[in-house]
Amino acid sequence: xxxxRPADELDARWLAELRAASxxxxxxxxxDAVDVFAARATREFFALxxxxxxxxxxxxxxxxxxxxxxxxxxxxxxxxxGSRHAELCGVYVMPAFRKRGFASELVRExxxxxxxxxxxxxxxxxxxxxxxxxxxxxxxxxxxMSFASREPARSSxxxxxxWPNG
Ligand SMILES: CC(C)(COP(=O)(O)OP(=O)(O)OC[C@H]1O[C@@H](n2cnc3c(N)ncnc32)[C@H](O)[C@@H]1OP(=O)(O)O)[C@@H](O)C(=O)NCCC(=O)NCCS
Numbered sequence: 001x002x003x004x005r006p007a008d009e010l011d012a013r014w015l016a017e018l019r020a021a022s023x024x025x026x027x028x029x030x031x032d033a034v035d036v037f038a039a040r041a042t043r044e045f046f047a048l049x050x051x052x053x054x055x056x057x058x059x060x061x062x063x064x065x066x067x068x069x070x071x072x073x074x075x076x077x078x079x080x081x082g083s084r085h086a087e088l089c090g091v092y093v094m095p096a097f098r099k100r101g102f103a104s105e106l107v108r109e110x111x112x113x114x115x116x117x118x119x120x121x122x123x124x125x126x127x128x129x130x131x132x133x134x135x136x137x138x139x140x141x142x143x144x145m146s147f148a149s150r151e152p153a154r155s156s157x158x159x160x161x162x163w164p165n166g
Contacts, residue, residue, distance in 0.1 A: 001061075002060065002061045002066065002100075002102065003059070004058070004105055005057065005058060005060065006055075006056070006109070006113065007057060008049060009045075009046050009049035011045075011056070011058060011065065012046040012049065013038075014064075014065035014068070015042075015045045015056060015058070015065075015068055015090065016037075016039075016041035016042040016044075017038050018065065018067070018068045018090070018092045018094075019038075019041050019045075019090055019092070020034045021092065022090070022092040023037070026127070048072065052073075052117075053072060053073045053074075054070055054071065054072050054073070055070070055071045055086075055113035055116075055117050056068060056071070056110065056113075057069050057109040057110050059093065059102045059105075059106060066093065066094045066102075067094065067097060067102045067106055068090050068091070068092055069088070069090060069091045069103070069106035069107050069109070069110040070088070070089050070090035070091075070110065071088055071111070071114035071117070071119065071122060072086060072087050072089060073085070073086050073114075073118075073119060074086070081120055082118060082120045083120070084117075084118045085120055085122070085123065086114040086121075086122045086123070087123050087124065087125075088107065088111070088114070088123070088124040089125075091103055091106065091130070103133060104133060104136070104137060107134070107137055108137065123144070125144075126139075
């Protein structure tokens, strides 16, 4: 029987493996790179727990973990009601366990944990197929812009070569 529970640093390896499976499914990680990635991800999850920067819930079936949901805490500039915020991430349920309400329940629990951990707001970058789920749970669409730090910043000014001489 599947049950949900909060995760801690001892679950870092499980969280890393689910993260790897999620990235493979999204086409962001090659199958032959999973082991190396999961080893690094395990260390990073462990460090996040040690620094009190993550709240996570997992779904367990017998002796394995089949689903996860995480909130990673970060600070924004100060607001009157606090600067701590959270990003919801790592929401993943193994294919054989989908459409049974586990992701919805995991997200609800993690939102509660984020609030209890002092998050003023919780943000999320949803995959297209998961948007309906998040809307149902109370998330609203906002106009978040993002910038991939590997891209060079483009200037809106004309190129130097086009400037008049002198
Ligand atoms: C997105 C994802 C986490 C959803 O997991 P899930 O456990 O299937 O989610 P839920 O069961 O809570 O909800 C999924 C759907 O099943 C429906 N459902 C829930 N319980 C159900 C039940 N008992 N019977 C039938 N349908 C049910 C929900 O209404 C929901 O419908 P919707 O897709 O139209 O919104 C999962 O598909 C996944 O891991 N995808 C790949 C990674 C990913 O995209 N993650 C999101 C990153 S933002």
